[in-house]
Structure formats: C-alpha cells, structure tokens
Amino acid sequence: xxxxxxxxxxxxxxxxxxxxxxxxxxxxxxxYFVSNEASWQMNVSLLYKIALWTSSLGVIALISxxxxxxxxxxxxxxxxxxxxxxxxxxxSTAVRYIENYKLIARKVFIFDFLSVCFTLWVFYLFLFVGxxxxxDLLLENPIWVRxxxxxxxxxxxxxxxxxxxRTVLNPAQLFVASFLFIILLGTLLLMLPRATHEGxxxxxALFTSTSAVCVTGLIVxxxxxYFTDFVQIIIMLLIQIGGLGILTFAxxxxxxxxxxxxxxNQLALRDITSSKTIGNVFSTLKYIIFITFSIELLSGLLIxxxxxxxxxxxxxxxxxxxVFHAISAFCNAGFSTLSNSLYESEFRFNYALQLTVILSxxxxxxxxxxVANIVNYSNYRLRKLFSFGRNKVGYRPWVLNLNSRxxxxxxxxxxxxxxxxxxxxxYNNTLAEHRGLGKVVTALFGATTPRTAGFNSIDTAxxxxxxxxxxxxxxxxxxxxxxxxxxxxxxxxxxxxxxxLSLAKGKDRIEVFGREIAAISVRRSFAxxxxxxxxxxxxxxxxxxxxxxxxxxxxxxECFSAYSTVGLSLGITGNLxxxxxxxxxxxxxxxxxxxxxxxxxxxxKVRRKNYRYPTEEITIN
Numbered sequence: 094x095x096x097x098x099x100x101x102x103x104x105x106x107x108x109x110x111x112x113x114x115x116x117x118x119x120x121x122x123x124x125y126f127v128s129n130e131a132s133w134q135m136n137v138s139l140l141y142k143i144a145l146w147t148s149s150l151g152v153i154a155l156i157s158x159x160x161x162x163x164x165x166x167x168x169x170x171x172x173x174x175x176x177x178x179x180x181x182x183x184x185s186t187a188v189r190y191i192e193n194y195k196l197i198a199r200k201v202f203i204f205d206f207l208s209v210c211f212t213l214w215v216f217y218l219f220l221f222v223g224x225x226x227x228x229d230l231l232l233e234n235p236i237w238v239r240x241x242x243x244x245x246x247x248x249x250x251x252x253x254x255x256x257x258x259r260t261v262l263n264p265a266q267l268f269v270a271s272f273l274f275i276i277l278l279g280t281l282l283l284m285l286p287r288a289t290h291e292g293x294x295x296x297x298a299l300f301t302s303t304s305a306v307c308v309t310g311l312i313v314x315x316x317x318x319y320f321t322d323f324v325q326i327i328i329m330l331l332i333q334i335g336g337l338g339i340l341t342f343a344x345x346x347x348x349x350x351x352x353x354x355x356x357x358n359q360l361a362l363r364d365i366t367s368s369k370t371i372g373n374v375f376s377t378l379k380y381i382i383f384i385t386f387s388i389e390l391l392s393g394l395l396i397x398x399x400x401x402x403x404x405x406x407x408x409x410x411x412x413x414x415x416v417f418h419a420i421s422a423f424c425n426a427g428f429s430t431l432s433n434s435l436y437e438s439e440f441r442f443n444y445a446l447q448l449t450v451i452l453s454x455x456x457x458x459x460x461x462x463x464v465a466n467i468v469n470y471s472n473y474r475l476r477k478l479f480s481f482g483r484n485k486v487g488y489r490p491w492v493l494n495l496n497s498r499x500x501x502x503x504x505x506x507x508x509x510x511x512x513x514x515x516x517x518x519x520y521n522n523t524l525a526e527h528r529g530l531g532k533v534v535t536a537l538f539g540a541t542t543p544r545t546a547g548f549n550s551i552d553t554a555x556x557x558x559x560x561x562x563x564x565x566x567x568x569x570x571x572x573x574x575x576x577x578x579x580x581x582x583x584x585x586x587x588x589x590x591x592x593x594l595s596l597a598k599g600k601d602r603i604e605v606f607g608r609e610i611a612a613i614s615v616r617r618s619f620a621x622x623x624x625x626x627x628x629x630x631x632x633x634x635x636x637x638x639x640x641x642x643x644x645x646x647x648x649x650x651e652c653f654s655a656y657s658t659v660g661l662s663l664g665i666t667g668n669l670x671x672x673x674x675x676x677x678x679x680x681x682x683x684x685x686x687x688x689x690x691x692x693x694x695x696x697x698k699v700r701r702k703n704y705r706y707p708t709e710e711i712t713i714n
Contacts, residue, residue, distance in 0.1 A: 310660020427547015
C-alpha cells in the first residue's frame, strides 16, 4: 500500500547518528559518549522543531482541504501529508517521554496517551484495513484523520515556551491585539471559497467575524442558510473564543499542558483576569473554563430535550442546533441558525427552550467571579445547614462579597422592573399571540435579552415606542463585569446611582453594606459612562451621514446594540452601506474590549508622583 512506507521514513527521525568528525575524534569511550549525547540533543531538538512546523502546516492543510475544492492529485497529496504529520507527531511525543520520563506525572499525560493511541488506531485502519479514503466505513471516514492531525498540533504547540514581555505590550494592548488577531483570522476563514454557498464580500466577512468574536449578534447575512455547515462551526468557535477571550484559552491550556508559567506571564494574566493575587491566576482561569463548559453542557442538554424531532431533518441538525445555541446563549452572542432567531413559527411558542436560553445568558451575563462566588456561598450554606455537633460549620462573614451583592441586587432589580414594564406595555401588542404562562415567559425573555443576549422571540420592530426606549436603556446598561456580555455594566450603573443618592444626602463618599466604595472605582465608572456616550453618539452621527434614508431611531438602535454587543436590530443591518458597516464594526470592537481599555492601551502610564496640588472645586450647576 502506498502509505505504508511513511512509517519506515518516520523512524529515522528518532535515531541520532554521530557524524564522521565525532567518530574520528572519539579516541575514548567517554568522549564518544559525550559526542553522541550532544548529537542526540541536536537531533531531538531538530525533531521537535520539525514536528511543530509540520503540525502547523497540517492545520493549514486542513483549512485548505475544507475551504477549497480539491482535484484528485491535490487531495491525494493532502491525504499523504496528513500521515506525515501524524507519524512525526507520534515519534516526537514518544521521544519527549523517553528523554524525560518524569513527564508521565503530568496531568496532560492522559491526553498525550489517548491522542497517540487514537493516531495509531487511525494508522492501522487506513494503512492495513481496506482501501485508504475509499472504503465506505464509518471508522475509516477521513474526518478521523483530520481530528488526529488537529490533536497532533495541540500536542506540539503546547510544548512551545512563550515568555510574555511587558516591555513589548502592556496587558491592555495584549488584550486588544488578541481580539484583533482572532477577528482577522475569522474574516479570512469566512472568505474561503467553500465557506458560503454564494460567496461573500470582505466587508460582510469582517462584519460577521467581528460580530461573532465580539459576541454581538448583528448579522448582514443569514447565518443558517448563507454559510456552509463547516463555517457555522467556525462561527460557533469564534463565539466561544470571543466570549471567554483567546488569552484565557491559550493561557489555561498552556498551563494545563506545561504545568506552569513564567512570572511575567502570570503578572499579565492577573491584570487581564482581575485576579487579586498572582497565586489565584490559574485557579481563576480554571473556574472560568469549568463554569463555562458546565453551563453550556447543561444548557445544550436542556435545549436538545425541549426540541421537537419533527423540526429537524436529521439527528445531527438537532444536536448541532442545541450545541450552537447553548454556546451562543451563554456567551451572550445572539447568533442563531434560524433566520428570525427564536421568533420562527416553530420555536416562538417553545417556552421550555426560551427558559433554558434565558437561564444560560443570565448566568453568562452575571460574570465568572459572581457565579464562582455564588457557588462558594451555596456550598457554605449547605454545609452549615447539614453539619451538626462538633462538625458544625461556624459563621463566616462576607462569603458573598460586596461585588456580588451589588451586582445581584442591580441585576434582579433591573430585570424585575423591565419585566413588569414589558408585560404591561406589550400585553396587547407583541404578546397578544401568547396565552397564559406564555405571556409571562415571553415578557421575561423580552426584558432580559436586551441585556446583551441578542435573541428575540418577538418582532422587535413591532415594539411600542415606550418599550423601544426602555430597550435602549437596558442595552446601554448591559451585563455584569468580567462576563461574556457588554454595555457599561451593572456595577457601573449601580455606582452612578449610589453616587446620586450620596450627593442627595450630602455625603462626600459612597457607602453601602457597611463598606466604602473606592475612589478609583467611582472614577472608572464615570469614565466608562462618558466614553460610551461619546462612542455611541459619534457612531450615530457618522452613520446618519451615509444613511440619509434611514430613521434616526433605527440608526440609534443599531449603535446602542453594537456598542453593548447586544445584537438586536430593528431590521436595517443588512441594508446598510459599506461605510456604515465599517462604523458598526468599530463600535462592536470598542464595545467588546471597552473604550477605557483602548485608552489605557494607547496612553503610557504616568509614574506615581510624590506631591499633590492645592484642591479647588469646579462649578457644576
């Protein structure tokens, strides 16, 4: 068989051969041993580099394979190259463990072992069973080869040592650059010839990629019908990466595979993840990854169980729908494979589905620190409730910290007020087609989705004017800090409100729950509010220049939705000119990474000064 010779060729990489000079110069056994040892290290280092580059080329080959139509020769060439990647990857992994047997103690050993076994299984099926890539058997489907190539890339890439230098990019600049990189990469993938059924322009591809990475949900083309199944998976991955941040993924998996990180990397991650100490960096990342996948898994199962089998042509479509919407909901992305989101006739009355989606995007919008704190508080209350005698759990103050209390109270207060207002205002309008409990669920959905979720179970364009204005406010407030949502954040709105109350009472500081809010938090809050209004106002002004035929209300709705990464629209997104789309792209990006972060990234920090000028009050009103 034509692929079998690959195994023999790959074995050569693992065997170091001393050169002639070393053999002639080795007059003693000890010297020859040292020379042979040096030769071994050189060959091993070369092997690792070859494995990394071939696995990287393997991923590029995968993209080319899926994105471009292949003739018979190119397809056979790619198929053969896949086995080269797999073979070199197996040899490289084996040598790595032979060279340092202590690596077996790492947690990643299980992944390495299983992925290598999987690769060897693929080798066996394709080289010794049937006809490679032609036998019509499930176990010999080429998809397994491609999965094996991707796992090989993960193994090799995880061994690369990255040392972040703060002198090159500060944490804010690194955060902004990571989003730009993923957006551009997503744009290139969406422009592949086989990515769409009819082709797509650069602006539309950039808009879609930005909307996915910034978890906004605004679309210029229908996701479900315009893109192929493969690209819908790419969009789903962009949403997942954008919701959590590429640095979160890269940093945690680097820590998982390598078991540690440099001090500089931990400092940068501490700033990005808002960890209190360096020691909490990776525990925070672990919490983020665990909470995300746990909620998405539960959400996916609940969505799957709530769906009607008759609504899907195959089991695959039903499973993919569940996974896609679970990820999109938790990440507050608002993307849907349905043309009219959940307002489709077969789904608008599926209240179990709507409740699951609500639960997902509310948890995603609370923020990872809040969810983690709620879990810790729940564990504490349960242990205290069921512990007796000597094992009785004692009182612990501030298990539910100040940040969680303010965020939860603000979130539930805004949700309750918005729900009542939506239910009353839209009772005989968009809620008219629903009955009984259905009105309550739909009203709750309509009151919570503007807080950056972006799904709609009603016709948004048919809302009454007072409801639309309320949605403006809800979109602007957005979700909570350190979450997958956008907006100015609930804590910012809470601090601004508390500041008004403090001024009304004549206080010179903000006090709540027996604590004083730090002055830096107050300054950050008002900076965020000012910058958000500046960006949104400038966006409305610029778009109105290019869209003279559009209503100002519609334009304003688009800009608020883009900045707060909501994704709701009054129906004009797809009809905008390219200049307006570019403006919305910038607004979505600024809203996701925060204008304050961009300002911090641009301006150099001033060193702390050991003096203060005399204080004077400025006339305000």
